[in-house]
Amino acid sequence: MERMTTAAVRIENLSFTYPRQTRACFTHLSLEITEGERFGLFGPNGAGKTTLMNCMTGLLNYQQGSIRLLGNEIAHHKKSVNRLFGFVPQDFSFYQELSPAENLAFFGAWAGLNKSTIKRKTDELLDILGLADVRDRKVQEFSGGMKRRVNLAIGVIHEPRILFLDEPTVGVDVHSRHAIITYLKQLNENGTTLIYTSHQLSEAEDLCNKVALIDDGKIIAHNTLEQLMIDHEEDGLEGLFINLTGRSFRDS
Amino acid sequence: MFKLWSTILKDIRILTRDKLGLIFMFVMPIVLAVVITAVQNSTFEMLNTNTVPMLLCNRDTGEAGKQLETAIHKAGMFRIQNVNANEPDSLIAGRMHAKDAVIAIIIPSDFTEKVKLKSNEIARKALKNFGMQSDSSKSDSSNTSIQPISMLYHPVLQETFRKSIQGALKSALQVVQNKEVLKSLYFNLNEKAMPDSLEKELIGEQVAINEMPVSRSGSRNIPNASQHNVPAWTVFAMFFIVISLGGSVVREKLNGSFVRLKTLPTNYLVSVLSKQLTYLFVTVTQAAVVFSLGIWLFPSMGLPRLNLPDLPGVTVVTLICGWCAVSYAIMIGVFAKTQEQSNGIGAVSIVLMAAVGGLLVPSFAMPESFQFVMKLSPLHWCLEAYYGLFLEGGKLKDVVLNILPLLGITLVIQAITLIGLKRKNLI
Known part of the structure; x- marks a missing residue:
């Protein structure tokens, strides 16, 4: 029970502006994600979801404020904090010339695992994600869905306590999506906090138990999905999304 | 150490699966050495026969x-x-x-x-x-x-x-x-x-002219086209690794794998070190292959045999030349934003450094204004060190003064690379 009340991520007063740009992405943004949550971060294109995720994973250096992962300020000890989380970026983040097993061996070593752990986790993950039969084939020969599963396997090989997922199911078929979502729920049941962004709102409804809507660099709603729908008298995430962010295009 | 070994293994796997890249890296120096030696040899023969x-x-x-x-x-x-x-x-x-x-x-x-x-x-x-x-x-x-x-x-x-x-x-x-x-x-x-x-x-009764090459070893062997061209074009090929290695660094930066590496608890310097060791092995192998062909294959092709000089000297010079070439390629890869930039800047800069370094025109024939620029070219010092061994019959101690500037240039390139990595928030 105590674990459920710890902040997996605590963002306080965050300000970030891209170099050589005058308009700030965020000013004084604060957000708390409790450990064990399946947290969804949603917003229109250009709202700042990916930028916020990149700040949380240390890929971008913010100018002001603080981001703590499980109590550790990411700006101060980036590399040691990196052991605590896994990241599944939207782009395929692995070497296409290598097989899934070779990719896992390499990224496992970079995550700080030893040889025997890498072997055990590789066998386990490839089996769960349905890649055991193709473990020694080059990833470049795979379908989009198989590549997404490899992308996920690499992100979780070191059993992170927090898992950041940026559009983890984009462009995949129903079977691969089902396999990925099922595995993510299983990870969460084992204690991994999921922080997820996607445009697949129906999928998000199925996966997330808490959501935040971000628009124009500000958190405009943050609560459990059920509570938000009651508050805004909507019966689905899509309606809630339109209700709060409006109907106009944001990336035009 | 396990992280470094895993990274080297990854780099070797990627390298060996790029068949076209491998052909480029190994066939190009062979073709260059054979063709240019054959052409220059035929010019010598044309004048002499x-x-x-x-x-x-x-x-x-x-x-x-x-x-x-x-x-x-x-x-x-x-x-x-x-x-x-x-x-x-x-x-x-x-x-x-x-x-x-x-x-x-x-x-x-x-x-x-x-x-x-x-x-x-x-x-x-x-x-x-x-x-x-x-x-x-x-x-x-x-x-x-x-x-x-x-x-x-x-x-x-x-x-x-x-x-x-x-x-x-x-x-x-x-x-x-x-x-x-x-x-x-x-x-x-x-x-x-x-x-x-x-x-x-x-x-x-005209006075005869007795031609004698100056040789540190006291040898009276007249340097042939192979002694001139094989080391020169081996150096050129070593530096041309910029196409493969610079491109590999840029590819890694541009594809998603780099984002993942940045979020893992390992410093990117491990990757830089791995690339240096892997590609240093490649450059040394390139030199070994071309020198072996010069010794064993050239005579059967009607070309003069390459006489291998002092082995410790050749080994040390090859290692340092290779390290410099690899460092330069990584620097280009770190600063280039696209693969086109890396290939273009890499290839043109190597040709220019070869030209001012004495590969295309002998260094003594270089105009006065180019003498300073020539000394900035790492290819010049590589060539001078090899010529000290292959043409002058020197030993390692005789080419130390060529090796030291080359080491200096390599360290400067390494420092620039580190600054670039730091500025790009990669280390």
């Missing part, structure tokens, strides 16, 4: 024309094809356009007459200087200028080559003129023709 094709049109019926013909034959540089004296210049030029020859010599019809007049005049002046009066003192000196010998050349003939042909012709011409002057002097002094035996003795 009478193979410069020449058209010779002797319109002079006199003795001097014949003597000049003989002297040109004796120069030993030309494969001579005689042309009918009545053939007009335009036809001779036409035959050259048809590539019958790259050079044509036309001896004018009054050559003997003019050479004799000129020789008599010189002899008269000489005798006058000695306080003596010659029989030919009344000769008319107003008409003694000799009409020049025409040398037509094909535009493909390079200037250096043309100059060496001109030198051989001038030497032949000198022989003819000297002979006539001596004959004239003898006649004026003795009032009879110079005997053949004396003529042969005076003209034929």
Whole structure:
């Protein structure tokens, strides 16, 4: 029970502006994600979801404020904090010339695992994600869905306590999506906090138990999905999304 | 250590699966070394085995024309094809356009007459200087200028080559003129023709030139085209690894794997170190392959055998050259934003550094203004170190002064790379 009340991520007063740009992405943004949550971060294109995720994973250096992962300020000890989380970026983040097993061996070593752990986790993950039969084939020969599963396997090989997922199911078929979502729920049941962004709102409804809507660099709603729908008298995430962010295009 | 080994294994796997890249890395230096050695060797042979094709049109019926013909034959540089004296210049030029020859010599019809007049005049002046009066003192000196010998050349003939042909012709011409002057002097002094035996003795006894290469090992082996070209083009190929390695760094930066690496608890320097070790092995293997071909394959191809000098020296120089090449490639990869930038900047900069470094033009022939720039080119120091071993027969201690600047340049490149990585928030 105590674990459920710890902040997996605590963002306080965050300000970030891209170099050589005058308009700030965020000013004084604060957000708390409790450990064990399946947290969804949603917003229109250009709202700042990916930028916020990149700040949380240390890929971008913010100018002001603080981001703590499980109590550790990411700006101060980036590399040691990196052991605590896994990241599944939207782009395929692995070497296409290598097989899934070779990719896992390499990224496992970079995550700080030893040889025997890498072997055990590789066998386990490839089996769960349905890649055991193709473990020694080059990833470049795979379908989009198989590549997404490899992308996920690499992100979780070191059993992170927090898992950041940026559009983890984009462009995949129903079977691969089902396999990925099922595995993510299983990870969460084992204690991994999921922080997820996607445009697949129906999928998000199925996966997330808490959501935040971000628009124009500000958190405009943050609560459990059920509570938000009651508050805004909507019966689905899509309606809630339109209700709060409006109907106009944001990336035009 | 396990992280480094895993990264090296990853780099080796990616490298060995890029078949085209491997072919480029290993076949290019072999092709460069073989082709350029063969071309340069054939140039040497052309000069040494009478193979410069020449058209010779002797319109002079006199003795001097014949003597000049003989002297040109004796120069030993030309494969001579005689042309009918009545053939007009335009036809001779036409035959050259048809590539019958790259050079044509036309001896004018009054050559003997003019050479004799000129020789008599010189002899008269000489005798006058000695306080003596010659029989030919009344000769008319107003008409003694000799009409020049025409040398037509094909535009493909390079200037250096043309100059060496001109030198051989001038030497032949000198022989003819000297002979006539001596004959004239003898006649004026003795009032009879110079005997053949004396003529042969005076003209034929030229001082020989004994060519000796300076060698630290005391060897008298004349450096051949292989000793010149194999190390030079091996250095070029080593640095051309920028296409493969620079591209690999950029690819890693652009594809998602780099984002993942940045979020893992390992410093990117491990990846940089792995690439340095993996590609250093590649450059050393490149050198070993090309040197082996020079030693064992070149003789069977009719090319001169490469003589491998001091082994510790070659090993150390190869390692440092390879390290410098790899460092340069990584630096280009770190700063380039796209693969096109990396390939373009990498390739052009290597060609430029090769040009100013003495690979394309010998360093001693470099203009004064380029001497400083030349010393900034790592290829220059690589080449100097290899030449110290391959051409001068030196040992490791003899090329230390070439190795130290190369190490200095390598360390500067490494420092620039680290600054670039730091600025890009990669380490």
